[in-house]
Amino acid sequence: MDKKTVKDIEVKGKKVLVRVDFNVPRDKGKITDDTRIKAALPTINYLHEQGAKVILVTHLGRPKGNVMDEFRLDEVANRLGELIGKKVIKTPETVGEETKNVIDNMEDGDVILLENVRFNPGETKNDSEFTKELASLAEIYVNDAFGTAHRAHSSTTGVAEYLPAVAGFLLEKELRELSRAIDNPPKPYVAIIGGAKISDKIGVIENLVNKVDALIIGGGMANTFLKAKNYKIGKSLLEESKVQLATELIQKAKEKGVKLLTPIDAVVANSIEDRSEILNVSIDSIPSDKMVLDIGQDTIDLYTKSLEGAKLVFWNGPMGVFEVEEFSKGTKAIAQKVASLDAISIIGGGDSVAAVKQAGLDGNITHISTGGGASLEFLEGKELPGVKILNDK
Numbered sequence: 001m002d003k004k005t006v007k008d009i010e011v012k013g014k015k016v017l018v019r020v021d022f023n024v025p026r027d028k029g030k031i032t033d034d035t036r037i038k039a040a041l042p043t044i045n046y047l048h049e050q051g052a053k054v055i056l057v058t059h060l061g062r063p064k065g066n067v068m069d070e071f072r073l074d075e076v077a078n079r080l081g082e083l084i085g086k087k088v089i090k091t092p093e094t095v096g097e098e099t100k101n102v103i104d105n106m107e108d109g110d111v112i113l114l115e116n117v118r119f120n121p122g123e124t125k126n127d128s129e130f131t132k133e134l135a136s137l138a139e140i141y142v143n144d145a146f147g148t149a150h151r152a153h154s155s156t157t158g159v160a161e162y163l164p165a166v167a168g169f170l171l172e173k174e175l176r177e178l179s180r181a182i183d184n185p186p187k188p189y190v191a192i193i194g195g196a197k198i199s200d201k202i203g204v205i206e207n208l209v210n211k212v213d214a215l216i217i218g219g220g221m222a223n224t225f226l227k228a229k230n231y232k233i234g235k236s237l238l239e240e241s242k243v244q245l246a247t248e249l250i251q252k253a254k255e256k257g258v259k260l261l262t263p264i265d266a267v268v269a270n271s272i273e274d275r276s277e278i279l280n281v282s283i284d285s286i287p288s289d290k291m292v293l294d295i296g297q298d299t300i301d302l303y304t305k306s307l308e309g310a311k312l313v314f315w316n317g318p319m320g321v322f323e324v325e326e327f328s329k330g331t332k333a334i335a336q337k338v339a340s341l342d343a344i345s346i347i348g349g350g351d352s353v354a355a356v357k358q359a360g361l362d363g364n365i366t367h368i369s370t371g372g373g374a375s376l377e378f379l380e381g382k383e384l385p386g387v388k389i390l391n392d393k
Contacts, residue, residue: 003390004166011052017138021145022058043144043168051108065121077113095133123154131158144168147371149386156386165390177367186311194219195317198242203380214259218319225262236292265296294320295330304337316348331355339364348375
């Protein structure tokens with residue numbers, strides 16, 4: 001990586017503002033999955049051990065510039081404190097007099113957490129006044145929030161214009177691992193792209209067609225490809241405006257000699273809610289009053305067979321409505337197959353990560369990205385604003 005990291009600068013005794021991504025899932029205020037907090041520990045622990053004054057900044061949820069008690073970070077500060085074995089003080093607001101006082105009283109090695117940065121309307125607007133105030137709290141800026149690196153906000157790009165700016169260990173690791181999927185990837189290289197909409201993944205598919213040996217399509221977006229192949233898909237989710245694009249992608253794959261696989265059978269029902277009649281039908285006999293909600297058994301067999309011998313697998317997006325037990329079989333089967341391969345396996349954020357964790361297979365994956373949107377933009381070949389602005393080595 002050609003960007004400076006925390007190891008390239010002297011941090012002892014310095015006030016270091018670290019953008020982390022502690023946007024953790026919660027239920028009734030309780031954290032249900034602390035993976036994102038744990039992912040930032042190498043950077044936090046390193047700075048603490050080096051005697052830096054560590055000032056953490058993150059968002060939680062979408063308070064849209066309003067102070068909302070349900071999005072306060074007290075629980076997050078407590079959990080982080082347990083993980084690092086040290087009390088973490090949470091400030092009552094992101095910036096302001098009280099926050100300045102807490103920082104002025106910090107000792108080397110202390111860790112504080114600023115209140116939810118998105119309580120400030122200036123954050124998402126990258127407002128210069130708010131940015132300056134945030135930057136004035138510290139002497140060095142570290143971005144360790146890959147999950148928000150594709151956003152040009154005050155805490156992800158703005159403060160980097162006022163302070164020396166470097167990458168944390170998590171950001172460095174994300175860029176290193178995801179680069180494997182675009183810079184001279186080992187072959188055979190298979191990409192599995194699922195999820196509801198093709199529109200979210202167009203850029204990725206277009207970029208990957210130039211790099212992979214096989215492209216496996218699943219999830220709701222597969223219906224658009226099936227429609228492009230003139231199949232009748234009943235009441236299934238369809239992006240009518242993207243059928244032409246799917247046709248072009250099929251053609252492009254053909255020209256490049258890339259195997260583009262779409263479902264050959266499907267699990268259908270009246271709707272996600274009405275599961276009174278669930279059938280596994282061939283793709284050319286989908287009933288007109290039913291919806292496709294998962295890939296079928298023959299497709300599972302085809303897809304898992306196509307993964308054999310792969311040296312690199314990139315996966316983003318489930319094969320069906322995997323949150324519902326009856327429509328989760330395809331996604332689970334893919335998760336199990338990917339985990340069993342003797343290959344570099346990269347999972348690009350979002351629902352695919354949840355599926356792998358649900359199946360208890362996350363330990364068998366080479367790299368699980370902490371950022372869905374950011375990993376997709378990176379694999380599209382886009383430069384991420386939060387990375388671009390960091391200091392070069």
